[in-house]
Amino acid sequence: MSSPSATMVVWSSAWLSGAAAADDVLDALQDWAEQHEVVAADENLAASLEIPVRGEPGGAPAALLAALRRAGVDGGLLVMPVPGDVRGLGGAGAFATEALRAGEAVVLGGLGVVPERVGSAVGSGILRWTVFEVSPGTPQPNVPLSEAEHELTGAMRVAAGMLIELGVAKQRAGVREELQARIAERTKASWPAGMPQRALRVLQRAAEVAAILELAMEDEPGGALSASSALKRAEALRPLFSAVRTARCAAVADAVRALSDHAGRL
Known part of the structure; x- marks a missing residue:
């Protein structure tokens, strides 16, 4: 199928470019889960982005959109790593490990975002998005x-x-x-x-x-x-x-x- 990450990167990029409203992004994410929450991988990033740190109750996806706007992000990239093909992850690290485990992630400027389902079925339960700091300009696959x-x-x-x-x-x-x-x-x-x-x-x-x-x-x-x-x-x-x-x-x-x-x- 498509993926939550594909939906996130396309719709958030549309919003950042002025081609969609924030509510449009949130509505599109509903195809993947009834609820979405956003957390940061560490306390410093949580304070910078003004979202909860992992381990605390998650924040709303709108908080992530606001953080992207403040950071001046203008678009994102989809990565779908598998063992033996980890292009786009920018080397070893917590983000690479989590993205490889999920099989998908989003790179938005200097941020890497990985979805994780909390619940069993697609379209129900909670989808948690964990945000990591990544090196800006992380190499990405460039296939026409x-x-x-x-x-x-x-x-x-x-x-x-x-x-x-x-x-x-x-x-x-x-x-x-x-x-x-x-x-x-x-x-x-x-x-x-x-x-x-x-x-x-x-x-x-x-x-x-x-x-x-x-x-x-x-x-x-x-x-x-x-x-x-x-x-x-x-x-x-x-x-x-x-x-x-x-x-x-x-x-x-x-x-x-x-x-x-x-x-x-x-």
């Missing part, structure tokens, strides 16, 4: 959206072929309907006006590929996939998951640039 889209198109063909090769359609009744339901769930996130159409298309396709890959990773109902077979399947699909992550980061970066351009024209 056209290249990411091309790789994603190839990944979709391979993923669809993998479903056939694994015989998923034969093993699971109603697999087409199940796949469509998963895609619908993964594309329900709302985006601000001014989002470039190509970025939206890539995010949609990434959600479709991710849904196919997740289906391919699952064992057949009542089956017992051996550990070696599961490992081989995961290894075969790893490059496709990588293409999805790259495409999402590239699409979000393109959207943030478009929203920043909007601010420059005002």
Whole structure:
């Protein structure tokens, strides 16, 4: 699916550029949890940003938006690290550790923000955003959206072929309907006006590929996939998951640039 971090970075960038209201950001986050809270990773940062420190009751996301405005941040970046690919985290540290554990994070100027679900289900419970101080200018992946889209198109063909090769359609009744339901769930996130159409298309396709890959990773109902077979399947699909992550980061970066351009024209 998309991710809370993608929603946060796009909508907060839209707000910072004047293309959205603060309430629009808060409303968009509701797709991910009923409640959101913001905490700082240490006391010095908490005092600087005027938000609670981790371990105390969390503050409102609006406090983070206000801190971003005071800091003069004009846009953000999405990072989706996995073991073996930690681009965008700026080296070892608390932020890198937490972002790697979550599989996603937002870099906003000199701040790194990591979401953590407090509760079981998407759309319910609390989503806690922990803010870390990071080095400004942290290196980020720089994959052109056209290249990411091309790789994603190839990944979709391979993923669809993998479903056939694994015989998923034969093993699971109603697999087409199940796949469509998963895609619908993964594309329900709302985006601000001014989002470039190509970025939206890539995010949609990434959600479709991710849904196919997740289906391919699952064992057949009542089956017992051996550990070696599961490992081989995961290894075969790893490059496709990588293409999805790259495409999402590239699409979000393109959207943030478009929203920043909007601010420059005002």
